[in-house]
Amino acid sequence: MSTEPEIPANRAATLTDVAKLAGVSVATASKAINGRDEVRAATRKKVLEAAELLSFAPNALARGLLGGRTGTVGLLTSDLEGRFSIPILMGAEDAFGAGQVSVFLCDARGDAIRERYHVRALLSRRVDGLIVVGSRTDSRAPLAGNIPVPVVYVYAPSADPDDISITVDNVGGGRLAIEHLIAYGRRNIAHITGEAGFQAARDRAEGAVAALADAGLTMIGGKPYFGSWDETWGRAAAHIVVERHPEVDAIFCGSDQIARGVLETLRDLGRDVPGSISVIGFDNWEAITAHSRPRLSSIDMNLEHLGAVAGRRLFAAIDGDDPPISEQFPGRVVMRDSTAPLG
């Protein structure tokens, strides 16, 4: 037929194709096919004719999204404790409302063979797409083999620049923490963080250094204190900082666990938090922030939002759209009792 638009022979028509042919937006095409009231009768007719012309057959997931049926997505993680994966899982499930999509989580435990095994199992059970969650923010190798469904990488980006990757802006997160402390009048700020081998540690430090430079300040000690991600390092590093740099009036920590260790040492030393020294963590891990003394201000990475975006991008890709390849999202400051204006 002469009016038929060009669709590569190897793929089925998508909602986008239908919308293009009907001369309407994808949203309008979706509403028309879904039988919603907001679409004028003439528009609906045009869309349905286009859909018929293109033999448009929404796949199981697309049907689910359009007609209230169900879809299933596999989530592959190596985050043993589930601390990052679970909020991302929830966000992805909630992207289209409760009871619209089931996410099946598989734990690869950082093992490539186990990962391939889980991917095969998920594909053999006909999941409509895959979300791959890294346990750290360093880029990772794309999934091995020929994957016949769309894949979205979350938290850790894929090393392949053509893959869809959704990540946290850790440089921006470091900036947010420092800007919060500067807004509270702090000028002598130290940064205690995790292993320098982690991209997350380097990115947060980079943002912190940049935000200090913008304010004409330098970091206490001249550079970040890299170590490990736990309380034990936080306690040790806080001793070093306070003894060598008694003028310190704020400490930005690369994780909440480090921050809790810092708080413990400051308490041991009789230093007033937040008055004399303000402390801010990173991750906003409720189990730590709600029960430290004082309760810990922190940077929240909005992981549920990350998961929701991942879900939407995955469904867009399933629907044949071309979602953005690479997106980074900012965190936010959650203020509690460990940061306050300089008195």
Added chain:
Amino acid sequence: MSTEPEIPANRAATLTDVAKLAGVSVATASKAINGRDEVRAATRKKVLEAAELLSFAPNALARGLLGGRTGTVGLLTSDLEGRFSIPILMGAEDAFGAGQVSVFLCDARGDAIRERYHVRALLSRRVDGLIVVGSRTDSRAPLAGNIPVPVVYVYAPSADPDDISITVDNVGGGRLAIEHLIAYGRRNIAHITGEAGFQAARDRAEGAVAALADAGLTMIGGKPYFGSWDETWGRAAAHIVVERHPEVDAIFCGSDQIARGVLETLRDLGRDVPGSISVIGFDNWEAITAHSRPRLSSIDMNLEHLGAVAGRRLFAAIDGDDPPISEQFPGRVVMRDSTAPLG
């Protein structure tokens, strides 16, 4: 055929049926069908004839276990942080060695509607069985509706006594903690624990009271200090115990988080741990026990083992066997630096 044993019309023949007809053990039948060398030729022939007679068709999972192919199990949890579910998931996957079984985890978030939705999604993707993990140890309602695959309940038992339930012996866990402290010469032992509304809190307290009674002792304060599961309660309760009962020489805590709060108060008060007062927690949650001051002794519930048993029982049920209906497994004491002999 006259030699055909009675098999209910509504179910397929299982390996057990084949073994029975052939007059061999299930293990031998399995080896014969799997083509292993250890079976004599005559025995193999007898088994294969029985299998043919019964139209024995091992299902996907049974085939996986017998012939190195794959099986898939759904794990339904409401344990938001994944702290209990992840080790259970790992144990179930490892029950038959890496790369033999994939477990798909779905998070119902304590919501019955979401649970039904996930169960339907898992069943529609042809999982061979379901593992249901509770977020607390109280018994729970069995899965709603007609579930056509075997189900094993772990951590929280099913309220239906005919279901297969695998749980932790929390009464025994309370005993273990107290016996450890008594073995270290402690005689004035307090118990600070979580909400009395939780079966786990009541069971651990019951075991603690019984172990003290066996040694001719009573609990400091006359009864457990019920409160909440976190550090904040641990800190407050430790103040109460030490002020009202200065003779206290050990504190058994119902969770590691409570224990960490207790340790913080004892440190504030300048009390020597473990010398003057020994402290033991419950859960053996590495993020807490490894970084408290001092490092925390705790009761480990062996959740990976629980998961492994769940996996084996599920596969037995899939294979048509009748696994034990209700099993409880003991925890174990993990000794670190917060408990020591009375000096």
